[in-house]
Amino acid sequence: MTTAPNTPAPTPRRRLASLRRFARSRSAVAGAAGLLVLAALALFAPLIAPFDPAAQDGEPLLGPSGAHLLGTDQLGRDILSRLIHGARASLIAAAGAAAVGAGIGVPLGLLAGYLGRWVDAVAMRLVDLLLAVPGILLALVIIVVLGPGRLNLILAIGIGAVPEFARLTRVATLGIRDRDFVLAARGMGASTPDTMVRTVLPNVLAPIVIQVVVTASMAVVVEAGLTFLGLGTPPPAPSWGGMLQDARSYLYQSPSYGLFPGLCLAATVLCLDRIGRGLQLAVSGSGPNVATRVTTGGAV
Amino acid sequence: MYGYLIRRLLQFAVVLLLGSIAVWGFTFALPGDPATVLLGPDASEAELAATRDRLGLSGSIVEQYVSWIGHAVAGDLGSSYYSGRPVVSELLDRIPATVQLAGFAMALTLLIAVPVGIAVALWPHSVVGRALQGYLTAGLAVPAFWLGLLLIIVLAVQLRWLPASSDFVPLWRDPGGALTATILPASAIAVHTSSVTARFLATSLGEVMGKDYIRTARAKGVPEREVIRRHALRNASLPTVTIVGLQLGGFLGGTVVIEAVFNYPGLGRLLYTAIGERDYSLVQGGVLFVVAAFLLLNLLVDVFYAVLDPRIRLT
């Protein structure tokens, strides 16, 4: 009688392996750190910001100075404080849109992929339709219908992200639907919902997590684009897109005004992008192509 | 293959039908009334009612939809409330401009994405590779409209090299003029899309380079350049074709902000204005057209894909 001596495996803790792989990518860690800083800024904005972002106390359109580190805007508000508070709008839009997109798209894709047949057909036609309407038009129409406001903005951007999530989840589900461990779950007597939620879902999460990050970075840009069109975050709550929109009119008077929100926007996308790449590496080694927001999300 | 095509066409019809219903549902959910926009702030109730009648906005939604879809099938999408012109001719007016911009943008996208994607995939650790990776990240991070603004300020306003407002100059009439008029918005779009495409291509190429058949080609003694050109690129381009198709589809009506920034008379701007003006018939017709064009384009892409990939073509 023989028994395999169990060679001690390298890591005692679960899930650490991919975390470590993520951690090894320096740029991913930098991205995560950057995002954490942004999130902290957004969360503690009132504590950190030197001024009330809505207070119109300063001279308008000052350049950077000791009192106003990044200068003031056209109404004499402190740009730095507005940027810090603006992180809220951007990050909320990012997180919210990703949550809406995933919240609708993932179950849709899971059902379509796992149940197949007519469920799949119906779900995929819906997805086709959503995908066929350019994201920005879709967001426009949704905002116009629902009225402006933060929640509606999130909904509008999030719904645009649904097809990506649905397709991704569906493909991943199809990929493992007939895998042995799913069959095994059924063979053990698991019901269909149980199999879907407990067996299939955790195993399709990896690309979804990456897509969440991708969607978030897309949402930051679309939020800016919509605010730019006047349909984004309502004033006086600052948002980077709104600041960009305002700033472009004063580029000549105060060139630095537009620079900073632009940089913040780019930096956020950059951080998210880095994290996404890091996650991708962590999940898959080199990794299959993740369905990035391939349509014109950013090129609105 | 033919069965597949026909099935895709059927799906296409289903999506269009769904789309038309959705578009109708949405336009009727839009707050605001075309009559008020048409008549302006000082019009009276009676005038508004009269205008609504004239625009065919009375009657139940279902009635309106049925009559509209009937006409739409025959190619008549109704008339714009504002211009009074048939929606079809309104759209046809903008289509050449849109197609031209999309074409330029896509050409630029590919012109950038293909070499960059290849370089990044093959020499990811070289100086050039790293620099290009920086470009890819920056391209994703900079919103296209913001880049467009910068381009306008620098190239058009400061240096006065190129026009800031991009009128539609038909390529077939004045190629040089078309180029100068389109290059700025096309670049603003292409920087972003080329980053996406190049990344995609780089990833696929990287994946393909690890495939067994690449090893086979090397083992045959095929020089590396040819390995890449003949074996790797063709396979790597397959998934990229889909992305390019989606992007191209997105250009039709999806470049709203860019068109606004450059004042380009494209479909996106038309639809944006139409939504703002509550020009229902134009919105309905236009969105439906955009959806149809997108689907058709993707159908073509799929066919092209099948041409490239015998595994699909021959089953």
Next chain:
Amino acid sequence: MVVEFTTSAGVVRAVDGMSYDVFGGETLSVVGETGSGKSVSVLAALGLLRTPNLRRVSGKAMLGDVDLLTLHEPDLRRRLGRDVAMIFQDAISALNPVQRVGHQIAEALRVHDRTLSAAAARTRVVELLDMVGVPHPGTRYDQYPHQFSGGMCQRVMIAMAIANRPKVLIADEPTTALDVSVQAQILDLLRVARQETGAGVVLITHDLGVVAETADRVSVTYGGRIVEAGDVTQIFTRPRHPYTAALLGALPRLDTASDRLLPIPGQPPDPSELPPGCAFAPRCPISRGRAVCTELRPEPVPDGSGTGASACHFPDEAASLLTARPDGEQAEPAGTQEGASEPEDAGAPDAPGEPPAAPVLDIREAMARFPVRSGLLARPSAWVHAVDGVSLRVPAGRTLGLVGESGCGKTTLARLVLRLVEPTGGQIMVDGDDVGKAGRSQLRRIRRRAQMVFQDPYASLNPRLSVGDNVAEPLRLQGVPHGRRRRQVADLFTRVGLRPEHADRLPAQFSGGQRQRVAIARALASRPGLLILDEPVSALDVSVQAQVLNLLADLQRASAMAYLFVSHDLAVIRQVADEVAVMYLGRIVESGSVRRVYDDPRHPYTRALLASVPVPDPVGRAGRRRVPLGGDVPSPVDPPSGCRFRTRCPIAAAVCAEQEPPLRLIAGGHTACHFAEETPDLASAEPAAGQGPEVRG
């Protein structure tokens, strides 16, 4: 040669001073377990190792008097494919999917001879295709790899490799993914190719049978080193390294079924943490804690004859392991842990005695068809006849082995039992309950009583759950409370020989053999009366395979479970099964006791299969007549009329096309052949191949 990789776990020395050589016209077999560095060594030698984490390749790879490792890439490429050619394991993925097959072969010609015209290349390629036995080479030239079967792809690879008449032909596991019948064809073809080109052949494999059949000389690899080299007969009869001997001992044999296999304990070494001494020492039965083995790395020492060498401190003790084989229990190394599955043994495994009670599993005329959808509305336009009227019974405590070539419907049949595939017809009774008619809750009860173990241990465990949770899954579904679940899991772990402490780990942290144990533990959780084992060991190395097979045997003895054991490996089936059923294209063509089927096969298909299996014994191989089955399995969408095997059958007659032979009781077993009575006599008269393509020389 030394090849090192940088990995997260540190520097991995995958090849650690490996040397071998091959002379023109001879075949050198490099044999060893997974991960022993076989592939890496040749790929590195040819400069084909391209992973970014490659750290160092040192040593020499001499081709004639040129060291390939010192050549610049263009120079190297000029030699690759011309002087040295390679044949890869997975032929389908080794061909470019979007290029015509002919072009790919022609490219091999044209890169080395730029003056060759397209037309001339085509002519030559068609010749080559014809030579490697691809039927209709003219038409096949313009087809794509996906239109070829695996065997055909491998032929194409061979054609490509011999196109330039290389001096050295390296074949890396050329037959591993193929059916025995196709494997036999390909091995024949390689032999022909060697004669044709006069090349020296390096045949990398892990299959000792293949080695015994084809090699002139053998190098055995372990832990990135050659542990033994020598003449093929010497290696098989007088191994001078304990590892070689142990491998032979662990191998199930087609000719004789032993009571127990002799597995090599433990796992192959992890190349990232090779021990300072002999890499095999921890598993070695003759090391037994001898200090020299764990401290000093043995260098290869040539033996007296000059042809062989062994890297063992005690080369002469190895052969004794082989002779100890018949009474294997004694040779069992001390110091290995004993699991809870300690056999209560006493009763002989196939002790007759009890009359077969009511069968645990009773399959009657089971049928499963899959629609082939096509056309406008994706209506099924044709059906895959995956399982087409199969009847089987498995009594409690017994094992039914199900063999057949790839695609014959084994897996589908296995899945039918749990209704993981909806049956199209027939009846399947588990413990007297009709699976097909069972309602939802009854089906759940049936599924509890019949459990399944899948082929791929890497795919059958939920990678997101810890192994403990995986095992607990069936208990959770039955509503067993958490605390009880934990206790039962710990118990199950001990029964299959795993440490309960490891229950928290993820499957990814386990080796294939360990995972298969986990899968078995999971199957045992609901105390089933029937285990359906779908190729449970085909993904495992010989040494580990033996461990798992022994475990299964012990479990059966302890709990009197019935096994439906599916495999394509005839030797494994012989080892484990009481009864055997041979399947071909969705039908059983022959069934009966192991002895009847193996020793007195009456169906030409069974006979051909048995004849195709390479025997791990080089002695007398020249005298063995290997009769590979020609061609590929016909499509199950449109099976041949009458007897399904007739298209490949050497003795097919007119009646075979008209009448489907029923399973008849012949000589104590069942056979579905019109000529079942005559087959033993016909055997000597059968032609070399069926109606399939012939191998021409």
Next chain:
Amino acid sequence: GAPLLSACGSDSGESGGGTAGKITLGTTKIMQFDPYLTNTDIHIHSFYTYLIDYPSDGTYKPNPAGAEKWEFASDHKSVTITLREAKYHSGAPVTAGDVVTGVKRAQDPDAGFTLAQPTSFIDSATAVDDRTVRLNFKQPTPEPLVLDWMFAFPLVTAAGNTPAKLEHEPAGSGPFRLAEFQRNQRLVLKKNPDFYDAGKPFLDEVEYRFFTDEDALVAALESGSVDGAAYIAFRHADRLRDRFSLVEGNGRMSLFFMNALIPPFDNKLLRQALARAIDRERILKQVNFGIGDPVYTAFMPSSPAFDPAYLGSHGFDLDAAAALLEQSGGARKAVAGVTSGTPSVSTLEIIQADLKKIGFELEIAPQEEAAYLEALFASKLQCTVAAQPNNMQSPSLVARGRQMLTTKANTTFGDKVPPAYVEAVDAAASAITPEEQKTAYAALNTILVEEAWAIGITTMPSLFALDKRITGLVTDVRDYVNLTETKG
């Protein structure tokens, strides 16, 4: 001599090169071709001749245009107008019948809303002969009101004078003809050779280009894609001043409206409180960039009813506002609707910031224009900042806007229009003598201040930036662009 001279000028203009007589103007405004319906003004004056003209300096000296002369009855109950001999673009002569038809349409509130209220004083119009029309008034009517009406009344062919026709095809006798129109893209005007003022217009062709985005328009101007940009935002003024000639048109006024129909602004004291929290100075500086003037009630400084005293007595005073707020006991929270992307948003942001200081929370809800208008008309907005057209020299025209109507259609009072307001408007519309007028206008101001639902903020001149070679582009007191004298 004059006609000869201008003929020469026009000749030399043409021989000087085909493009010399052409300019391209960019605008962001939507275009409407029906002068009875339009609110937008950049092109309409080019198509039509009006009965009289006012000079472009903002004063109200009537000049003959479509009308050669006019004579008021001594009882102030009628006027007789003699039309100039002129031809429409179609070639048909201008007749008295056209005016009669036009008046009838203007009297129908369903068919001509921009003219309906101003026309309400007319009882009937009769053609005396081919070129003479007599208008009878309902009551004695002050001359300035009649003149304002004549100034706003376009000559349109009787046959073409329906909304359906005019919507797409102008039917006037103005200095330019329609050559090409692509909605939201371009409009091309060609000189009308038969224009009554011989030799004019000077330009052969005017092209308008439409921009969705104002900054795109300014960028186009700066990069030379267009020769002039119309209705640009004030913030560009400083920067463009050196390179371009800036023209300030008369423009409109921006007003802060509070809806007395819905809480919290059904509270008069609260309205009065907010009225004192509007920092016109800062708005002028930061939103208008110093362009325009502060106004208090809905009258421009050029209006006879303009009373700068209110700016002092009722101007920005947060303490007073706070006190009133306290006194009102009303809620301290409201939502302001506004069209997104307009300067009104910034104006509201300033008001918002000041209100916050006195403990009143104003939320700003920008909406897209169509939705905003619908909410506004449905009387659903609590408050807003919106523009009001100039009521010229007839203060009673203050009642043109929907928020300020004296009838039930009033969106800020509904059927509770303060009777004092109705009376004041009526008095202003019938005050003949200067003394009567003075009293009436003062009363009008008083009631507007008392009820405090429409608070004037500033004038909003329309701003044009033109290439320096363009001269003679002017706007009239209604803010309509007049290109008759423009040279390029």
